[in-house]
Amino acid sequence: MTVLQLLPTPSALQRDQASLRVAIIGGGATAITLIDAIELRARQDGLDVEITVYEADPRIGPGRAYQNDGDYGLLNRQACFMSIKRQDPGHFVDWLKVHHGEELASQEFLPRRYFGQYLSECFAQQLGNARQRGRPIQVVAARATSLSVAAEGVLVGTAGGPARSFDRVAVCIGTAEPHDLFGLGCMPRYIGNPYPMWTRFAGIGSHDHVAIIGTSLSAVDAVLALVAQGHQGPISMLSRNGLLPAVRMPHHDFQYRVLSPELLLGKRDATDNIAWLDWLRIVADELRAQGVDIDGLGEELAPVQCARARLVRHLAAAQAGAKWLSVLVDISKDYIEQAWDSLSDADRRAYLGNYHCVFMSLCNPMPPQTAGKLLQLLESGQLSIRGGLETVQPIDERSFRLVHGGGVDQVDWVINATRSETGGIGKVGEALVGAMVGNGVAQLHPFGGIKVEFGSHRVIDRFGQPSNQVFALGQLASGNHYYTSSLPMISRQIERLLPALLAPHYEQVKLA
Known part of the structure; x- marks a missing residue:
């Protein structure tokens, strides 16, 4: 019997309506992390929140990335940094110790299926917690295909069922599947x-x-x-x-010596932008301040490199305990969204054309x-x-x-096995996003996904107004928030949007 078979159906739940009804569209790692944050805030602040998850896949949690698929695919980040709980970074490792023993928990890089198991069990725990709170999590086992705003709230519909009304909706449909670049879909091999x-x-x-x-x-x-x-x-x-x-190198903790919010504020020009070349200089200055030999890293930014030579170079650096990649990855985690927000459209286009592939390879090392x-x-x-x-x-x-x-x-x-295009929507979100754009709830972003307000992740409607009811996370919001597909980045996004998502009052959004 699956977790979904144990769940009450929406029609079977005859209760007084919760003060805040939240729909989460998507059932992967982002959804599990968001549910955990909502449940924590609900317990701390005594909020009366009811959560509904829209996910067609019966395996809520693992998604495509963390499904049970053999031991050859390893997590590309150390286990000690993998947790759905921002306030408890060791939660995954503690779970491993309890369920799989100290020996496995002591390994740095684990098969991804273990994190998928962890996500599934976290969701099962969330179901129990919500039930104890008197507001069971409901699951609609179907793909959300429509979203509109009406006087009674946000209406979410599926292909095979009626639309339901919510006070808030968070769209986190995950990373798009590979695009069929060469039109080969009908070929048997x-x-x-x-x-x-x-x-x-x-x-x-x-x-x-x-x-x-x-x-x-x-x-x-x-x-x-x-x-x-x-x-x-x-x-x-x-x-x-x-x-x-790139090849993952040992983690090095450090304190920033150059980068700071105050520095960035002073770097913004009259149009509120920071030039891409200025960002390169700032990051280089921080790396130097951390003791990194910048002169030895020139070849790392080359758009074309010999694969074997790069592997040999990075493996040697990892064995020697080089710190430059660890520092760069942390700078990315902490500042890449601000950097992207500060770039002019011309700099964004230049970056995507010349640096995006190199940067993504560095920020997602194996x-x-x-x-x-x-x-x-x-x-x-x-x-x-x-x-x-x-x-x-x-x-x-x-x-x-x-x-x-x-x-x-x-x-x-x-x-x-191509990486999904920047801000790609994919088949899972095609109907939903198409409906949102068609009825004016959202606008497509020229750099991918849909437009959201920077920081709050509130979806921007056809009139340019940020919604107080509809939010987007992850790759869908990458036009405004450059997305490197990392759990720490998702946790940071959730921390920022949570106050608006759970705000007790909001202004109704009316579309002409």
């Missing part, structure tokens, strides 16, 4: 979404030549999954830049163990990594032709 890899890859012959489109963390997982399943044939990773994730396996596969000749990908075309139903910077490859299978 094209795998458009690699997860779950242990089933999606089952039909691949052990000696087939497999091309993996993408070189980010998902693509790395796909390589390791194939090898773990006994694949012996050639594997080619291809992308436009051929840039692998564990050293993973990097070591990739290096072995490269040196054995089974794995190749190619940049300059131009096109992928089917030759027939059993093979494909790929044109890239190094020439042409013919392969038997193509796996799409």
